[in-house]
Amino acid sequence: MQELLSRLHLSQGVITSLVNIGIAIAILLIGLWLAARVANFARRAMRRANVDETLSGFLRNVINGVLVAMLIVMALQQAGVPSAPLVAALGAGGLAIGLALQGSLSNLAWGVLLIVFRPFRVGDFITAGGVDGTVESVSLMYTLLVMADNREAVVPNAKIGSDAIINFNRRGTRRIELRVNIDYKADMGRAMEVIRELYAADARILRDPEPGVWTEGLGESAVVLVLRAHVRSSDVWGTQTDLVRGVKERFGAEGISIPLTRRQLTTVEGHLPDQAA
Structure with a gap:
């Protein structure tokens, strides 16, 4: 009689274990389907909110991964597997992976921030x-x-x-800045007037902020003028090239000389280095 009861108790335990395993499998299968649906719904919501496609795809995978991890823990717990050691193992594994991939995770974190901001x-x-x-x-x-x-x-x-x-493109415009040297004998007022005429003749140069020309300083052999003008970002190099060319041609036509830096080297007799015999 006792042997029969023992067999019945064993059978009930096996049946209970099988039922729990079946429930765990059902939880896992249904949960995986629901997790995918929830992750896809979140991605569609982010798309409607105009979230970057790369970021929305990444967050969709993160949501799905977190839900799947929770499902695995729930399924194992339902099947009778103690969850505390599993959670501890997952935590230790996550820490090890995080330390091993520290540089990659830093790139990933900054990638998310660059896409968001x-x-x-x-x-x-x-x-x-x-x-x-x-x-x-x-x-x-x-x-x-x-x-x-x-x-x-x-x-x-x-x-x-x-x-x-x-x-260089965020604000849509950029400032051109040039420095031009003119001879001390040149008419500085006329030189500045010529530059303003070049500004007025070029439609690419914006009127707001207003372009200008100023005296920056007195060099060794020239007066230094600084030219500043704002243009659209796409017009920077073309406008700067034409402005430099226009200054050279107009100054030449107006007789405004651009001095060259000259240096004279002299040798003092008696101070030459000794030559090898």
């Missing part, structure tokens, strides 16, 4: 991480810049985030 956009010309270039793409780990000579620079996001970022 957008200090620059694709197409902007920037200085970042010590590199000058046009932004071609921004990913979670690195930013791709195309340099002026058409080379590509892959700059880690952590390097960009830890240094100053200079955006």
Whole structure:
């Protein structure tokens, strides 16, 4: 009789374990389906909120991963596996992985911040991480810049985030600044008037802020004029080139000389270095 009861008790225990395992599997399967639905819903919501596609995809995967991890713990607990050692093991594993991937995680964190706060956009010309270039793409780990000579620079996001970022296109306009030397004998008033005429003749030069020309100082052999004018970012190099050319041609036509720096080297007899025999 006791043997029969023992067998029945054992059978009930096996049945209970099988039922718990079945429930755990059901929790896992249904939970995986729900986790994917929730993650996809969150991604669609972020798209409607105009969140960057790269960031929304990353956050979708994070949400899905967290939900799946919670489901695994719940399923194992339902199956009778103690959850405390599992959670401790996951925590220790996560710490080890975090220490091993410290640099990559730093790039990832800065990538998220760059995408969220957008200090620059694709197409902007920037200085970042010590590199000058046009932004071609921004990913979670690195930013791709195309340099002026058409080379590509892959700059880690952590390097960009830890240094100053200079955006040349963010405000839509840039200032041209040139320095021109004129001879002390030249008519300084006429020289400044010629430069203002060049400003007025070029439609690319903006009137607000107003362009100007000032005397910066007195050099060794010339008066130094400084020219400042604002243009659209796309017109910087063309306008600057034409302005330099216009100053040279108009000054030549007006007889306003641009002095050359001359240095005279003299040798004092008796102080030459000894020559080898």
